[in-house]
Amino acid sequence: MIFSRKSGSGRHAKDDTRVSGTRSLEEELGLVDDEPEEPVAPKASRPEGPYDVTEAPAGIPQLDLGALKVPAVDDVEVRVQADNEGKIQQIVLVHNDSALQLGVFAAPRSEGIWGEVRAEIRKQLFTDGVAAEEADGEWGVELRARVRTPDGLTDIRFVGIDGPRWLVRAVFQGPAAVDPDVAPPLLECLRSLVVDRGHEAMPVREPLPLHLPKEVAEASADGSTSEVPLTAAAGGANGAGEADGPERRKPSPRPRRK
Template identity: 55%
Template sequence: MFSRKRGGPKHVRPTDAPPSAALERSLAADDEAPPPTHGPWDAKYAPEGVERLDLGSLQIPAIEGVEVRVQANPDGGVEQIVLVDGESALQLGVFAAPRSEGIWDEVRAEIAQAMSADGVAPREIAGPYGIELAAQVNTPEGPADVRFVGVDGPRWMVRALYQGAAASDPSREGALGQVLSGLVVIRDAEARPVREALPLRLPKEMADQAAAQAEAQGAQGPGANGRHA
């Protein structure tokens, strides 16, 4: 999976684009906030009666045909989430952000700068959540299309990375797009540095299963995989 650690300044410029719909709702008074029509949802807006995989700060809706691959450490802390549907994949991350400011514009600029430094030519495109970032990158298997999507919410930001068919052609998001729009973010009350990854954990049954497999197979390294269809 394409991944890069990013640092840099922590504050958004005042000239950046307006906040996302999720962030605008959080800034409005509760009695004036318009009802949301889609996610990623803040916990207080999440629809009821939906089956979801509970990973702590992030809940993933169960969509038929979508495989959820979860990489975790021996303590059950989730280090990577990748969803696969046919020829497309979606990698998810969720991070702390200020309540009154979005950080996706700045994060997107830094991703683009890092790509350019590696000789990649990123381009900005309009998407349903705002400005996205698309590019073709070099991988051990050859050139691959990637597309970054960011959603600013109240004190959180979801970063989604499409790969494969859904990266080269947004109309092919299909079930992965449904998953993204159905995500639920559970932001705790703890003060966290901007951009810190929000804590993710395996559900108890998956953690117990991973521990049992590790014990049965012996030392297999730090990774543990969980799958949920």
């Protein structure tokens, strides 16, 4: 795992994908997402993830990053950007020339929000002069576009998965954005991803809390360490201690953040 520090308040950057819908005054003000009094019952088991923590199959080696449990998959490098308190602001998985950026957000109990989030992403891309089109994918309707980065034009693909009171937003970049079969290890990561939403009430679209494993946070608390291999996080990973750290690769361009 590559870990880089970033100074700041420790909160995730605010998600720009906000639109107004038919909501109560409390929801419009971002005060609550739903009643938190009872744990959410698990949905019927799905053949593939992302999984809610209540329905995740056992035995998946994972890197525990708080609200997200990232599976340990061969040939996938986990790059994490965090602040000085160990609170994660960005997770990017890299395989060869493809990348997968992961984000997880609070959602209401009653309905999914990927449809409206996707519409706003498309609107923002259009405002930026980028044409985007919708396409059917493994997880339903997704959004595909080509954006300009410092390294040139790059293909990106936005995938959204609604779960019980959460939304996973996955952004593929590079060859995997055009042909998912180019980077099957990244697909394996997304299919085996586990979300631990917790039971606390949170504003809709608020990023769920992500943090470095305790051992990694302590090892880099003095600020002297900017990169930590995956094996150093073994104590914070469920069953990942036997995995070898991936080789260093030239960083791929980061997905454009919206």
